[in-house]
Amino acid sequence: MKTIVVHNELITDPAGMPKLCPFGAIVESGGDVQITSGCRMCLLCVKKGPHGVFELQETIDNRELVDKSCWKGILVYVEQHGNHIHPVSLEMVGKAHELGAKCGQPVFVMVAGDALTLVTGELLTYGIDRVLAYEDPAFADFRIEPYTAALEDAIGHLHPAVVLVGGTNNGRTLAPRTAARVHTGLTADCTVLDIQQQADLDQIRPAFGGNIMAHIRTPNHRPQFATVRYKIFDTACKSDKRGTVESRTLPPEKLVSAIRVLSQIPKGAGIFIEDAQVIVAIGKGIGKESAIGLFERLAVALGGQIACTRPLVENGWMDPRKQIGLSGRTVKPKLIITCGVSGSVQFSAGMKSSDRIIAINTDTDAPIFKTAHIGIVGDIFDIVPALLERIASDSQRGATSANASPMGRS
Amino acid sequence: MTIVALIKQVPLTSEVALDPKTGVIQRESGETKMNPYDLYALETALRISQTHGGKTIALTMGPPQAEAVVREAFAMGFDEGYLLTDRAFAGSDVLATSHALSQAIRTLGQVDLIITGKQTTDGDTGQVGAEVSEFLGIPCVAAVQQLLEISETSITATSDTGTTLMTVRVELPALIAVDKDIHQPRLPSYVRMKQTEKRQVGRITLADLADTDRTHYGLEGSPTQVVKIFPPESNTDFALWTGVDIPGRLYEYLQKEKFLQELA
Numbered sequence: 109m110k111t112i113v114v115h116n117e118l119i120t121d122p123a124g125m126p127k128l129c130p131f132g133a134i135v136e137s138g139g140d141v142q143i144t145s146g147c148r149m150c151l152l153c154v155k156k157g158p159h160g161v162f163e164l165q166e167t168i169d170n171r172e173l174v175d176k177s178c179w180k181g182i183l184v185y186v187e188q189h190g191n192h193i194h195p196v197s198l199e200m201v202g203k204a205h206e207l208g209a210k211c212g213q214p215v216f217v218m219v220a221g222d223a224l225t226l227v228t229g230e231l232l233t234y235g236i237d238r239v240l241a242y243e244d245p246a247f248a249d250f251r252i253e254p255y256t257a258a259l260e261d262a263i264g265h266l267h268p269a270v271v272l273v274g275g276t277n278n279g280r281t282l283a284p285r286t287a288a289r290v291h292t293g294l295t296a297d298c299t300v301l302d303i304q305q306q307a308d309l310d311q312i313r314p315a316f317g318g319n320i321m322a323h324i325r326t327p328n329h330r331p332q333f334a335t336v337r338y339k340i341f342d343t344a345c346k347s348d349k350r351g352t353v354e355s356r357t358l359p360p361e362k363l364v365s366a367i368r369v370l371s372q373i374p375k376g377a378g379i380f381i382e383d384a385q386v387i388v389a390i391g392k393g394i395g396k397e398s399a400i401g402l403f404e405r406l407a408v409a410l411g412g413q414i415a416c417t418r419p420l421v422e423n424g425w426m427d428p429r430k431q432i433g434l435s436g437r438t439v440k441p442k443l444i445i446t447c448g449v450s451g452s453v454q455f456s457a458g459m460k461s462s463d464r465i466i467a468i469n470t471d472t473d474a475p476i477f478k479t480a481h482i483g484i485v486g487d488i489f490d491i492v493p494a495l496l497e498r499i500a501s502d503s504q505r506g507a508t509s510a511n512a513s514p515m516g517r518s
Numbered sequence: 519m520t521i522v523a524l525i526k527q528v529p530l531t532s533e534v535a536l537d538p539k540t541g542v543i544q545r546e547s548g549e550t551k552m553n554p555y556d557l558y559a560l561e562t563a564l565r566i567s568q569t570h571g572g573k574t575i576a577l578t579m580g581p582p583q584a585e586a587v588v589r590e591a592f593a594m595g596f597d598e599g600y601l602l603t604d605r606a607f608a609g610s611d612v613l614a615t616s617h618a619l620s621q622a623i624r625t626l627g628q629v630d631l632i633i634t635g636k637q638t639t640d641g642d643t644g645q646v647g648a649e650v651s652e653f654l655g656i657p658c659v660a661a662v663q664q665l666l667e668i669s670e671t672s673i674t675a676t677s678d679t680g681t682t683l684m685t686v687r688v689e690l691p692a693l694i695a696v697d698k699d700i701h702q703p704r705l706p707s708y709v710r711m712k713q714t715e716k717r718q719v720g721r722i723t724l725a726d727l728a729d730t731d732r733t734h735y736g737l738e739g740s741p742t743q744v745v746k747i748f749p750p751e752s753n754t755d756f757a758l759w760t761g762v763d764i765p766g767r768l769y770e771y772l773q774k775e776k777f778l779q780e781l782a
Contacts, residue, residue: 110737111605133581146581149609149737189681250679251686252648252658277680281660284612284645288652293741294612296643310745316640320747329741366657366689370674372682386777410777421698422554428698434642443777453750454642464775466768477756484759484768494765499778502769 112154113163114141120158128153128162176269176306179330181237182208183268185259185283186219187276189250191226195343196274200336201234202344204272207303213269216240218262220255222248228353235347240265241355246363249372250278252285257362259286265356268331269307275337287333293326294333297434299340299457309334314434314457338382339440340461380437381430386412387441389432389459390420393448393469393488397425403447406492409499415439417455433458447488451476468492519572519630519670519690521563522623524647525556525591527584528640552587555635557703558696562665563633564595565701570668573597575626579607579619585719592714593706600626600720607724609737616649618735621727623654631673632693636661644695651693658693659686663700 116139119125125141126134133146134153143153153162182204187194197217204215214237219227224243231239242258259282263271273283275297287294299321300312308325309332315322326332381387388407394400400414407414416426418433432439434454444462448469449455456479459465467480468488477483484491530549560576567574576591578584579602588599602622610618623629632651637644644660651658659677666685667674674687675694688694724730733739759767772778 131581132583143605144582145603145605145607146583147605147608249684252651256652277661277678280644281648281658284616284648285652285658288613288616288649291613291741294645295742296612296645311742314642314750315744315747319750321750322747323745324742325745326741327743366692367659368687370685370687372679372684374682375678410772435637435639443772443775456750477758481755482757482759482771484764486760486764491765491768495768498765498769502778 110149110164110166112143112147112149112151113165114143115161115163116141118158118161125153125157125161128157174328174330176308176330179267179269180307181214181216181266181268182270182272182307183216183218183262183266183331185271185273185279186217186227186231187274187278188219188221188224188227191223193227193230194274194276194338196276196279196336196338198234198343199338199341200272200274201231201236203301203336203341204270205235205344207270207301207307207309211269211303211305211307213307214238216262216266216268218242218259220244220247220258222246232350232353233346234344235349235351237351238266239351239353241353242358243355244357244363246365249369250282251365251367251369252281253365253367254358254363255282256285256289257358258356260289261356261358261362263290263331270303270309271331271333272301273333273335275335279335283333283335290331292329292331292333294335295324295326296335298334298336301334301336308332314453319453337438337458339438381413381415381432381439382437384413384415384439385442386410387415387432387439387444387459387462388412389415389417389444389446389449390426391417391446391449391455392419393450394420395448397423399489400425402489402492402496405496406445406447409496410443410445412441412443417449417452446476446480447492449476450474451479519566519570520575520626520628521566521572521631521633522575522577522626522629523556523559523563523591523596524619524632524634524650525560525576525578525587526553526638526640527551527578527580527587528553528638550583550586552590553635553638553640555637555639555698556587557635558698558700559633559635560591560594560596561701561703562696563631564704566631566665566668567597572630575599575629577602577619577622577626579603579615579622588719589711589714590706592717593708593711594704595707595710598720599717600722602722604724604735606732606735609740610735611740611742612643612645612649613741614735614739616646617653617729617739618727619646620650620653621729622722623650624728625722625726630690632656632691634693634695636695636697647693647695654691654693656691656693657688658695659688660695662694662696665700 184200186197208215218240220242273279295311302310311324420426421431440461443464445466465480466482467476468484574596576599634647661678664676
């Protein structure tokens with residue numbers, strides 16, 4: 109048990125003590141200094157305060173440490189719907205192979221659904237050691253209780269050191285629910301994963317809204333749970349190595365759910381910015397809602413999609429599904445052109461893996477230029493219309509000449 | 519019906535920087551606000567209670583000053599509010615936070631529906647709701663976009679699974695996480711703020727919980743540990759374009775890189 113004890117008798121400047129705490133958890137009244145429940149255990153007062161005043165007291169922990177030799181392998185939860193494997197799952201498999209190779213441990217996947225033959229067959233082509241399949245009508249749609257029971261069963265059966273779940277809407281519910289059930293730590297939206305001896309997982313994720321990166325470990329719990337967003341890692345390569353498929357069944361009481369699915373309709377096609385090869389991303393710098401059309405025209409001219417930053421969604425100018433960033437979508441297009449985007453780290457975290465990043469901003473110091481490959485300091489309302497004009501006049505010429513020769517009109 | 523909304527006080531802005539020498543977080547100000555996503559949870563709870571009757575309770579966990587967000591819920595029309603606060607909770611990660619919240623919810627008596635927002639703006643993870651539902655042993659539905667029907671024993675709602683819109687009927691008690699824009703949140707009313715000025719925000723501390731084992735909370739009860747924090751990296755492959763005819767240069771670049779191919 110760790111706690112910070114205040115030695116009031118050593119304090120010479122009581123009124124100066126509250127300033128030590130960035131969270132306002134140190135209070136002083138009438139010369140008496142106390143720590144309130146606002147304390148985050150950041151230990152800054154211990155490190156920066158007058159010597160000996162704030163003391164970290166630790167009582168010996170008698171709890172048994174987890175035996176890490178009993179937990180081996182990387183387990184990937186594979187999300188599938190209608191025989192279609194969600195691409196984020198294959199990205200997780202790719203990462204699992206990399207981690208497994210580094211620490212010499214196997215790669216497992218588990219998948220649940222009402223008909224899995226095609227899916228398990230496909231999974232075997234990715235060099236996975238063991239595929240656990242949970243096939244039952246109860247898994248036809250994603251419902252939290254049966255899916256948690258299946259993942260819990262897979263963990264109990266395989267004892268993996270690491271569980272990776274794709275950060276889809278379903279994954280972001282399943283991972284915490286299961287992590288709580290098996291009483292372990294979960295790190296969401298990791299952008300970097302690495303592994304040490306005994307399969308200790310290094311998890312790096314943006315914190316404080318993405319302005320800071322946090323390196324997180326789960327030192328004394330197994331398995332170590334992490335979720336990763338779609339398009340952060342590269343998809344797995346096919347391999348000749350063949351593993352095995354194992355069918356698992358759960359007792360009927362584990363398949364009971366308080367949730368009944370009444371209907372399920374696919375969302376409209378073409379609205380997924382994750383699938384776009386080219387993206388024009390707009391931010392606060394566009395100034396007004398009526399300006400959006402200009403950038404939509406650029407997106408269309410490049411055969412791409414328009415996307416935006418969080419403030420534009422908050423203003424109600426753009427559909428939330430068009431939002432890039434930590435609280436929106438992660439994209440990895442071949443080209444992204446940002447227009448009037450200052451480039452908060454929340455935003456950059458959602459697009460920095462893009463192949464080519466061109467940023468246009470009037471502010472030379474905009475943080476987006478730290479992410480961009482090409483930075484253009486200039487006014488989007490000068491550059492974009494002029495660029496569109498060049499493209500239009502070119503395609504007109506192209507159209508004229510294309511029409512001219514085959515039709516023989518000269 | 520008793521509805522609990524889980525809310526959180528967050529920093530006014532997430533603009534923080536690291537002191538390059540000490541590696542310590544520098545905050546511009548200690549100003550805070552209600553997590554904006556929680557406004558949708560509060561609004562949803564109020565609408566349900568207005569149309570179907572019942573009591574609305576706002577619950578937050580945090581330092582003493584987090585009482586402010588419960589007062590804001592009062593000003594929006596909430597009946598009761600509680601602050602879960604104790605030094606034993608310092609340094610809680612998702613697991614320890616969710617355990618503490620679920621323990622606090624158990625002190626509130628019969629609860630039929632728990633509503634959370636999509637995520638917070640400081641943690642950005644959106645995991646606490648699902649873990650709370652696990653600790654309470656009740657079903658959860660995330661990304662709720664629309665409530666279609668509410669009865670004493672169930673709610674029918676549409677949830678965004680990412681690729682589909684799924685309409686589900688879930689038996690109560692249950693936890694739902696509502697998406698932004700499910701309803702337009704009402705503004706806190708000045709009149710109600712005045713009326714509720716003297717209303718007590720209940721304090722729940724470790725001693726009030728059924729599980730009083732300190733090692734289940736705070737830093738000690740948290741499986742994850744932050745090893746270090748560091749500033750995000752920036753890339754080195756960078757060219758700054760200035761000067762005349764930027765559009766022309768951009769056009770030539772796009773053509774050379776074959777982004778204009780389909781149109782040619």
